[in-house]
Amino acid sequence: MSYSKIVATGSFLPKKKLSNTDLEKIFDTSDEWIRTRTGIEQRHIVEDGQSTSDLAYFAALDAIEKSSYDKNDINLIIVATTTPDKIFPSVACAVQRKLGIKNIPAFDVQAVCSGFIYALTTADSFIKSGMYQKILVIGADCMSTITDYTDRSNAILWGDGAGAIILEASEEPGIIKSIINSNGEYEDLLHVPRKPKDNKPNTIEMQGNAVFKIAVNTLDQIVDETLQGTGFSKGDIDWLVPHQANIRILQATAKKLDMTMDKVIVTINKHGNTSAASIPLALNEGITSGRIKKNEIILMEAFGGGFTWGSSLIKV
Numbered sequence: 001m002s003y004s005k006i007v008a009t010g011s012f013l014p015k016k017k018l019s020n021t022d023l024e025k026i027f028d029t030s031d032e033w034i035r036t037r038t039g040i041e042q043r044h045i046v047e048d049g050q051s052t053s054d055l056a057y058f059a060a061l062d063a064i065e066k067s068s069y070d071k072n073d074i075n076l077i078i079v080a081t082t083t084p085d086k087i088f089p090s091v092a093c094a095v096q097r098k099l100g101i102k103n104i105p106a107f108d109v110q111a112v113c114s115g116f117i118y119a120l121t122t123a124d125s126f127i128k129s130g131m132y133q134k135i136l137v138i139g140a141d142c143m144s145t146i147t148d149y150t151d152r153s154n155a156i157l158w159g160d161g162a163g164a165i166i167l168e169a170s171e172e173p174g175i176i177k178s179i180i181n182s183n184g185e186y187e188d189l190l191h192v193p194r195k196p197k198d199n200k201p202n203t204i205e206m207q208g209n210a211v212f213k214i215a216v217n218t219l220d221q222i223v224d225e226t227l228q229g230t231g232f233s234k235g236d237i238d239w240l241v242p243h244q245a246n247i248r249i250l251q252a253t254a255k256k257l258d259m260t261m262d263k264v265i266v267t268i269n270k271h272g273n274t275s276a277a278s279i280p281l282a283l284n285e286g287i288t289s290g291r292i293k294k295n296e297i298i299l300m301e302a303f304g305g306g307f308t309w310g311s312s313l314i315k316v
């Protein structure tokens with residue numbers, strides 16, 4: 001049986017930054033409130049004319065350059081996104097075009113903030129089945145394009161960016177265990193309506209406090225569920241690489257793992273919540289900064305709209 005292993009990571013963040021002080025000029029808020037309640041100091045925001053596939057393409061190039069691969073070695077592209085350039089074609093097809101790769105499949109996965117874990121799990125299954133050997137997996141989102149900047153309760157959270165990995169067939173794991181799950185009953189707590197009222201643009205509507213509580217409880221349970229049957233225990237985990245939704249959610253998960261925050265890769269202060277991009281961005285930062293080292297054990301976990309959630313226990 002074949003396993004899969006991450007062999008390269010990459011990232012891309014748009015140049016333009018939106019600080020808490022910038023937001024103070026848009027609505028009634030304060031840098032102090034945002035830092036205390038979310039851990040966010042700034043986010044990166046796309047320029048006019050820049051789209052999700054641009055971010056995804058640059059993150060993919062970064063990962064390909066860091067690997068030993070020619071782009072034509074890749075035999076599948078999966079992009080996790082909630083903010084595609086167009087309703088169709090997919091961002092994955094746009095990335096394929098921009099990379100100039102022909103005759104391979106490319107498709108998007110939509111599981112909002114859990115999207116990267118869903119895409120990784122899908123790619124891992126394809127490799128385990130023997131169908132593909134080298135898969136480009138990208139998480140990319142332009143959340144600023146679906147943010148209502150008159151709604152201070154959630155406009156403070158979102159940012160734009162992309163992270164990419166190359167997953168390769170391997171004799172050893174790699175991906176030790178992944179979980180994906182969903183519950184469609186809570187749609188109204190976090191969604192973007194297709195036909196919003198009063199001809200307003202399609203923007204995120206969230207009951208933040210309710211989402212927060214369910215996220216913390218769910219992520220609490222997922223830790224035990226992920227470790228079950230793997231032979232690994234909490235103490236074996238070197239790094240937590242979580243979806244960056246709110247620093248208080250990260251702290252709660254770290255506490256559940258009996259982990260100090262210096263073992264958690266935190267990017268929310270600089271990136272905000274970049275939805276499907278947040279885990280691969282954090283993973284790339286952990287690896288390129290030299291903090292995450294070869295053969296270390298990492299737990300990645302995410303919770304998001306749907307509700308969807310997921311986790312991956314991996315050896316880098």
Ligand code: UT7
Pocket residue numbers: 028029030033034037038113152153154156157207208209210211212215244245246249273303304305
């Ligand atoms: O990644 C996908 C999943 N998403 C999440 O996990 C997001 C989870 N939710 C959250 O991160 C938090 O709920 C928020 C950051 C969105 C909000 O924080 P909160 O601590 O839950 O605030 P709240 O909505 O309960 O509001 C508390 C108070 C309210 O004032 P009163 O009624 O107590 O006087 C709000 O009006 O804070 C006020 N408030 C603000 N004040 C200054 C809400 N937003 C702001 C703001 N600046 N931006």
